[in-house]
Amino acid sequence: MKYYIAGHRGMVGGAILRHLEARAAKGEAIELLTRTHGELDLTDQRAVRAFMQDARPDVVILAAARVGGIHANDTYPADFIRDNLMIECNVIHEAFGAGVRRLLQLGSSCIYPRDAAQPMAEDALLTGPLESTNEPYAIAKIAGIKLCESYNRQHGVDYRSVMPTNLYGPGDNFHPENSHVLPALMRRFHEAREDGRDEVVIWGSGTPRREFLHVDDMAEASLFVLDLDEAAYRANTSPMLSHINVGCGEDISILDLARMVARVTGFDGRITCDPTKPDGTPRKLMDITRLSAMGWRARIGLEEGLRETYAWFLDARARGDVRG
Numbered sequence: 001m002k003y004y005i006a007g008h009r010g011m012v013g014g015a016i017l018r019h020l021e022a023r024a025a026k027g028e029a030i031e032l033l034t035r036t037h038g039e040l041d042l043t044d045q046r047a048v049r050a051f052m053q054d055a056r057p058d059v060v061i062l063a064a065a066r067v068g069g070i071h072a073n074d075t076y077p078a079d080f081i082r083d084n085l086m087i088e089c090n091v092i093h094e095a096f097g098a099g100v101r102r103l104l105q106l107g108s109s110c111i112y113p114r115d116a117a118q119p120m121a122e123d124a125l126l127t128g129p130l131e132s133t134n135e136p137y138a139i140a141k142i143a144g145i146k147l148c149e150s151y152n153r154q155h156g157v158d159y160r161s162v163m164p165t166n167l168y169g170p171g172d173n174f175h176p177e178n179s180h181v182l183p184a185l186m187r188r189f190h191e192a193r194e195d196g197r198d199e200v201v202i203w204g205s206g207t208p209r210r211e212f213l214h215v216d217d218m219a220e221a222s223l224f225v226l227d228l229d230e231a232a233y234r235a236n237t238s239p240m241l242s243h244i245n246v247g248c249g250e251d252i253s254i255l256d257l258a259r260m261v262a263r264v265t266g267f268d269g270r271i272t273c274d275p276t277k278p279d280g281t282p283r284k285l286m287d288i289t290r291l292s293a294m295g296w297r298a299r300i301g302l303e304e305g306l307r308e309t310y311a312w313f314l315d316a317r318a319r320g321d322v323r324g
């Protein structure tokens, strides 16, 4: 089987690549195809067509996207909607054109209405207004689900979607402004301890709640969903509600997350909230009944995952190999 992983240098694509490489090393007949962003710009339809026609993968995993935290989404909304729509259209359509029968694409928990009942089940999709800080990105992610469903219905292919909760882990983007909360805080607390500062400021009120999943769990869940036979996938989804939530089932307030990151990084000063920064969605907890019923659950607890990610961060920083 020839797998093409779009976005293999990103956090999730990289983890999926490592998991598939491990399976290949154990003797599974897996051939892995990758292209960097520099080698193949997925917003370029002609280039994507030429690649797909030439490479002819059996399976496509779409983990490439323009990704960022609340500030990046709110500051560059045009880039977030345009790039993600184009990447999805090009990869999904050109995979279909090259005869790919199975594809997995990654969406996000921000597809659900801002005030969705918690935990958020798959059928909360399109039942209410979205959170304004990431509406353009969310619209593109919803379009990705609907693209897969439409190709399935019209062309009889088997294109699946997973909706991850907030992710973290090795390979994350640690940019001070554009990253997600967890890598941003890890870096900020680490640097405050290194510089001997006694205060760290976190954005917003500290009261929003988020659910965090380690990227290795996400890679496992993605491959678990991809590997389900068609009957099992269909039995647990429906043609017009085909996506599957991926989470760990527990959330935490941003202030408590900050306290945990402080503990892990060894910072023992004050934590202050900056209410001039946006909170975003008040709460995002996934209902994971669908995935649990299929037999998958997360393995890595948050504090354990934070410790492992911090160890990775220290190593990567020493090598000068931290993104952002």
Ligand SMILES: NC(=O)C1=CN([C@@H]2O[C@H](COP(=O)(O)OP(=O)(O)OC[C@H]3O[C@@H](n4cnc5c(N)ncnc54)[C@H](OP(=O)(O)O)[C@@H]3O)[C@@H](O)[C@H]2O)C=CC1
Binding pocket: 006, 007, 008, 009, 010, 011, 012, 013, 036, 037, 038, 040, 041, 042, 043, 062, 063, 064, 065, 066, 067, 083, 087, 106, 107, 108, 109, 164, 165, 166, 167, 168, 171, 172, 173, 180
């Ligand atoms: N991180 C998270 O918390 C969450 C992520 N997700 C979803 O998971 C998926 C993977 O995210 P994650 O791994 O965190 O993101 P990353 O930013 O780590 O990785 C995304 C990858 O996509 C590549 N890429 C972006 N634009 C293009 C392009 N035009 N052509 C080719 N490659 C491109 C990037 O390359 P380059 O860096 O060179 O641009 C990068 O390697 C995305 O669909 C995201 O929406 C969903 C929920 C939460």
Ligand SMILES: C[C@H]1O[C@H](OP(=O)(O)OP(=O)(O)OC[C@H]2O[C@@H](n3cnc4c(=O)[nH]c(N)nc43)[C@H](O)[C@@H]2O)[C@@H](O)[C@@H](O)C1=O
Binding pocket: 068, 069, 070, 071, 073, 108, 109, 110, 134, 137, 138, 165, 166, 167, 177, 178, 179, 180, 181, 182, 184, 185, 202, 203, 204, 208, 210, 254, 277, 278, 279, 280, 281
């Ligand atoms: C994955 C998900 O990611 C984004 O949505 P988000 O969950 O709001 O993401 P976030 O991680 O950036 O923030 C979570 C919370 O944390 C608070 N916060 C505190 N201090 C910092 C801080 O220093 N940086 C950041 N980024 N946030 C901080 C912040 O104010 C917010 O209340 C969307 O892009 C969306 O499209 C999406 O899919």
